Amino acid sequence: MRAPNAGRAAERSRSPRRLQLLPVALLVGGTVLDYNTPPRFSAEAFYTAAPMAAAALLSLRATILAGIAACAADFALLTHFGLMGGPGGRSELAAVATISAIAVVVNRLMYYSDVRLQSARRIALAVQDAVLPRPPAALGPVRIAVRYESAVKDAQIGGDLYGVQDTPYGVRCLVGDVRGKGMEAVKAVDVALGVFREAADDEPTLVRIAARLDRALLREAKRRPGPERTEGFVTCVLAEIPPSGDELRLVNRGHPPPLLLRGGAVRSMEPSEPALPLGLTELGAVEERTDAVPFPPGTTLLLYTDGLSEARDRSDTFYDPVARLTGRDLPSPDALLDAVLADVRRHTGGRITDDLVLLALARSTGDAAEGGGADSG
Structure with a gap:
């Protein structure tokens, strides 16, 4: 009391x-x-x-x-x-x-x-701790940091989501954005994260995880009233760092492309084949492809929602994370996310108009000393 x-x-x-x-x-x-x-x-x-x-x-x-x-x-x-x-x-x-x-x-x-x-x-x-628990600071050689910024003052959770899980297939993570706001968006977040946590341990590929997410969100959308029944969808990126740690695998379902940062260089990971967001597969066939790229020690993966890439200054210029981060070599995932948040606030004059999730995963340079993956749970 x-x-x-x-x-x-x-x-x-x-x-x-x-x-x-x-x-x-x-x-x-x-x-x-x-x-x-x-x-x-x-x-x-x-x-x-x-x-x-x-x-x-x-x-x-x-x-x-x-x-x-x-x-x-x-x-x-x-x-x-x-x-x-x-x-x-x-x-x-x-x-x-x-x-x-x-x-x-x-x-x-x-x-x-x-x-x-x-x-x-x-x-x-x-509610935020239950739906969006903060991931551990490290899973084996992978260091992790996350930031969540809500566009609504005093709100703690909205339509953006993230998840990180240590699995038999390596470290798997999800960053997504639910179309819409309010409690319907929060319900979709809860459904997507619940399915991801189960499928990440069970499914051998990211494509199959995406398929399970798609089916669950389609079922959830049918319970929504009015236009939300047909217009609700979720954009997302699924990422996987296998136990060997030397490769990064990505599946992108209509989401802003993640970034790979290393030594001041920034690479935008555009999908090799565009795919519809989750919940829209009834509009047409989805031919998903898993993109794989090298993930050597000292590399950082930055996943984000469109609250970052669509942040605008007073002249309506969009924030460009590639241009703003090129040439900056930040020592840790936490330092990277703090720098990005400070920079986007300067760009917008402190005006946050959309929810924003930032998730960074960095492969440590001391892999041999740190050993294999940790058990998160």
């Missing part, structure tokens, strides 16, 4: 410190103005604004103290000018006292709103 003022304390810690001084500034400014102006002028607006500002920025105790200070300052100045005995003075003081009481109520309402918001955030984090 949280302490009674834990929510407000958390909010205060995120508020600019100068802004927290606003109630004091209003009280001091109002008192000085009231004292140095003729009796017909009143600083009542300052006295009422101070406790309301405290209600939004400070704790319950500070809000009560601001209300008492506002009433005391108004009473002192009314007495000084001999106005306390008149109806105008009494009504002014009553107004300040009433607003101060309302400020206390507002403070409590904001506190309980904060508690509910924090609870919702904890639930969202629990």
